[in-house]
Amino acid sequence: MTSSPPPTRIRKMPEERRAEIVHTAARIALEEGLERITLRRVADELGVRPGLIGHYFPAADDLVSEAFAYAASKERASLLPDEEIGLAPVDRLARFLARLTDGEYVDLGRLWLNARHVSRFKPGLRAAVRAQEALTRDALTVLVDKGVHAGEFTTEDPLGVALHILVNVDGLGAYTNDDVPFDHPALHDMAIATAERLLGLPGGTLRARG
Structure with a gap:
């Protein structure tokens, strides 16, 4: 009786393997x-040896930083997708805020809260957090500025508006770790109401369009 040869392990290309490692680490971070x-x-x-992971990431802290950056980048791409660039700025902002407040980004809210705490002790992660904050802040500032030039928003400080919105969202993220989260209708529309007030929009505009 002839035994079957053992299955051949398929060797992945370095870029594919590295991306797989980062993706897996990001999933662990989120969960x-x-x-x-x-x-x-x-x-x-x-299902591999730790030495293989160490070949791509000799220091675990480097993997932690890259996993966070990957998750944050995916978050930004889903909140402000490229396929919506052609929409009016007011509609893009409305969708951005509606997505953030619809409950589907709880895990990401926890990840940001976690990253800001852990980054106090990890310089690499601290740099990654700052870089991702800057990218999101710049993207939102550009969106607000486009809305001003299109006559949809009224403000002389697009960056200031972006900061108000993002700090508001981050503040709400502080509730994401509660086992029984505190709930109030004001929490769901706080960031939206802030944006409407600062941009000279009638109350309810962004929620209706989002």
């Missing part, structure tokens, strides 16, 4: 927290 990312944990998830 369990950045502290749970270790070379061994990611290796176990992928």
